[in-house]
Amino acid sequence: MGASPWTRCQCLSVGGIEMLIGSLLRHATERPRDPALWVEHRWWCWQELLQAVLANADRLTGYPSGARFVTTFANDARAVVGALSLMVDGHVEVPLGDQHSAEHVQSVRSRSNAAAQLSCQDVGLAVAGDPNVGIKRLQRSLQDRRPDDDALILWTSGTTARPRGVVLSCGALFANASGKLDAVPQTPRQRRLTVLPLWHSFARTCDLGTWLISGGALAVTLGWKGMLASAPAVQPQLVSVVPSLVKRMLAAGGAELDAQMRQWGLGQLQILACGGAALAAEDYRRLTALGLCVIHGYGLTEAGPTICSASPDTVRPGYVGRPIRDTQIRIDANGELWARGPGLMTRYLDDPAATAAVLQNGWLRTGDLALQDADGMVRILGRRDETIVCSNGLKLQPLEVEQMLQRSEAVQHAVLWQDDADQLVAIIEPAQYAKPAVDVVQELESLAAQLVSWKRPRRWAILSQPLAPEERTAKGTPKRRIVGPRYAPTATTFATGKASPG
Structure with missing residues (x-):
């Protein structure tokens, strides 16, 4: 596999306002012709992406800033364009993806008090307009944004309780993505393939957010079949996965895994980030034997999601790394992990009692049992209530x-x-x-x-x-x-x- 330069990419804010949409403006201004997003079998540059995003944002000008939109985008480039277009004027996205029933979508729309619903059919991919006018339009819009404005409502997976709407602010999304990027540096020249759903917190922050700040190139698909279809053209260096996808990869690759990875278009892969659940030790060993850097992390939707992450120089099987930059943890007398930092949720939507139960004096009660070694590395033991x-x-x-x-x-x-x-x-x-x-x-x-x-x-x-x-x-x-x-x-x-x- 290819070697990584591990050059740290400085996370800049725009006008002192640390927001993901500000990163789009920065790249479109400083590196307008560099590849940004894989769209319909070619790379769009940052200038083209900005033009398409603003064209879609202009269609929503009749809605007040802060309006909520339930989105049922498929996991592709339109989901990225749609998400960014909602950020332009400070709208709040409630992403659900395209795999739910109409009844579920309507229920979430009602619970979220959303103004409208957007699907892929509502997102255009036309690149038009004067880019200089677009840059000025986004600059004006940013002047009205505040880091504590609501930006995203993610519905929890329901692992341990009834799904709740987790409200994340503009500042929290930027802080969590930049903290993850500090742990796992990326360069503007690296290509990332997203195969996990952007309506979940892992891909939303660790793929979409880190890509926006670092300014690399992003392609979006979904799952195993999507990866096999997209990777040969994209030749990614960064991919995030969950353990079930790793198991499928290892089983399909068999004894000739290295050669099979090249055939799949993964011959240049440098970093494989694994989240969502623990990766089996044997699976970790087989991947690292290929020369891959396998990154474990830990978090939950309420934390934006990342609390801890390994770095390329600290990876260790069975551990999830150290707390990311600006995030603190403590482990109480019962062994439960608490976290505090700028990437935490603001609240559960319309549920102050549930919010008060997990957010106490700025600390998030995770419900997970953990140990922290003397060198700061964290190991997750399980759920307190299990x-x-x-x-x-x-x-x-x-x-x-x-x-x-x-x-x-x-x-x-x-x-x-x-x-x-x-x-x-x-x-x-x-x-x-x-x-x-x-x-x-x-x-x-x-x-x-x-x-x-x-x-x-x-x-x-x-x-x-x-x-x-x-x-x-x-x-x-x-x-x-x-x-x-x-x-x-x-x-x-x-x-x-x-x-x-x-």
């Missing part, structure tokens, strides 16, 4: 066992659950459904033997089909409180079918 009290009175974090089981290439996801008889049950969504359940269990029992006996699963449920959409969070991870009760009763020493809940 702790299992075993029959021997000892406490167990499911994540410890799940990560052990997910070392197997045969496992896509693992959920550890305590059944009504206080037995530990492992519910396994296999990565390869053709493999017999008994063979999967034998492999997993061998891995579990590395744990002390009281932490080992006593029964197994090997699912014969992928988890259903309602059984997954928006990040693609299992919804523990649905999957556990639903499939634990079907478990035996092994289970060959995915039974319907009784």
